[in-house]
Amino acid sequence: MLIRWVRLLAITGMAVGAAAAALPGAIRAGEAPRAVPGAHPAAAEWQAASASPTVYGLRRFPYPYRAMLAISSDADSQTLRKFNLVHRFINTTQITPLGRGLGLDYADSFFVYTANDQPHIVDEIGRVPLQREFSYFRGTGRVPYGAKAIHAYIRDGWIDTMHTYGDFSQVNQQTTRFRRHLAAQAVTALKANRDFVDVWTDHGNRSNVDNFGARGRGRFYAYQQGDLPGSPYYHTDLTIPYGIRFVWPDISSNAFSRPSVVFPLRLTDGRRVWGFWRYTNERYTPQGAVVWNWTPYGLDEQLSEAHLARLEADGGFAVVAQHLCGTPYSGVLPKDAVAALERLAQHERAGRLLVARTSRLLHYNVTRDHLRYDVTHAFGRTYIHIRAVDDPVFGSHAPTLDEVRGVTFYTQNPRRTVLELGDRPVDPAMVVHNPSDGIHPSIGIRWFPKDTADHAIDVPGVS
Ligand SMILES: [Zn+2]
Incomplete structure (x- = not known):
């Protein structure tokens, strides 16, 4: 309960979209995180001291792919x-x-x-x-x-x-x-x-x-x-x-x-x-x-x-x-x-x-282009909350884990960045930490596992 309260207090107005726009490899987020009305000015200092990593926006594709x-x-x-x-x-x-x-x-x-x-x-x-x-x-x-x-x-x-x-x-x-x-x-x-x-x-x-x-x-x-x-x-x-x-x-x-x-x-x-x-x-x-x-x-x-x-x-x-x-x-x-x-x-x-x-x-294309998320900081960690896919055709919805497979964020430090669906951490087995690709390190949700099994079947009477 205490942790939840502190995290809400520590929300900062880091403009994810604006930061991402300056980077050739990153794309704009759907929406900048919410500012906290009436947040104490000391909050900014507190955050700097805690040095929670900066999130620089979405990587276009799952690491290391271009x-x-x-x-x-x-x-x-x-x-x-x-x-x-x-x-x-x-x-x-x-x-x-x-x-x-x-x-x-x-x-x-x-x-x-x-x-x-x-x-x-x-x-x-x-x-x-x-x-x-x-x-x-x-x-x-x-x-x-x-x-x-x-x-x-x-x-x-x-x-x-x-x-x-x-x-x-x-x-x-x-x-x-x-x-x-x-x-x-x-x-x-x-x-x-x-x-x-x-x-x-x-x-x-x-x-x-x-x-x-x-x-x-x-x-x-x-x-x-x-x-x-x-x-x-x-x-x-x-x-x-x-x-x-x-x-x-x-x-x-x-x-x-x-x-x-x-x-x-x-x-x-x-x-x-x-x-x-x-x-x-x-x-x-x-x-x-x-x-x-x-x-x-x-x-x-x-x-x-x-x-x-x-x-x-x-x-x-x-x-x-x-x-x-x-x-x-x-x-x-x-x-x-x-x-x-x-x-x-x-x-x-x-x-x-x-x-x-x-x-x-096609699903990845829609998810990536219409992903809404925000970023909070607490105790030296940064939390990326995936909120929704604001799908302009079929409607805004909270995505399932499969829907956000491959979604990857640039971050200063993957090890101190936490990926969440809403406010719940994603299963660590589904999270990948990546070294810098020349732009930044990144953290992402695992892409689909390779399936190289032979699924071929024969059906009698079918050519
Ligand atoms: Zn045809």
Whole structure:
């Protein structure tokens, strides 16, 4: 009780935001700590004598990393065989046909249905036709196809994104096989099986009328009717309550590095979600058309040394759009794509670039940019109280520990700095103390532990 009282008395007006603004490596806090009305002038002297460490604001990324990158891969042409091959190479550290596993945190996307009528083979092993690509249900029915594997991968962290309700691309883009009842059936099944993801990426050509998020951005996007009330394709009244929080609305970008990749997005039906940017191309044709580089053949260009170095110098976020299962070949990834992924892993091993699954990157981006905290001092210690995430889209709330993983503060002395959620100290096992990175030492909440386990499963009857 006494300690609590002294700490309240000892609150100082140290302007966290202002101090941070002067530092190139630090970013502004959401709010400066409260001043104590009528605090005795002697309080300042008392604090100086006690020498509790100064907090200089938030570090952009968990120590020692300077930037964060996610690979956001669309489920097009996926088969379970190719999925497992790619994930064993990227996620585990075992010997795989593509080389020693890289141990990176990478999560994929999935389709619920398959209704594509194009005549392609998506996997030369077994000559799998496009109509049997990896999806939750078979065709547009409700007989499970890849559901068991998708369920396991969502649970185990190898899938975190819904690539729309399905592959509805048609040769004739004036037609579609999507209907609202398919969304309703999907949401019911996903909820019943507790298969929850909160990231959505739009897919495919204009037959994919369940796409949403870019209506109003231009005439091209009139095909998107997923958020259009009254349309036979309207579904966001089901999809957003199911749990989708982040939406990539079929918009291209040649910006590899961004200070933030999220933006508030208002849907046609008035609902609000976070939109996010993905890097999709480097170039445009002379006519201004996008030259997509989001296949394995473009990976070398996407993950070039110049891009990665620039991202780290900027202290930015990158979400790289891909279709890692996009080739039909037995090895799936060409040699230069494998080399590009190895280059990416090298940047992480060097402590420069944190590779994270898309959902984790997006959540971290929102938390970091809207974190509210204040700082108090007592008996030579400094207390950082994380109060809230003032999320401008989904509302202000007190965060859970998982939500603030990676949050890192510059401090004069980590050992005499205490991290608290509200007024309760964070479990010391979850707190990391870091030496100076050239700017200041820091204290942070531990990032997610590495998971390099082989989660691959085979399902009889699924290609
Ligand atoms: Zn797609």
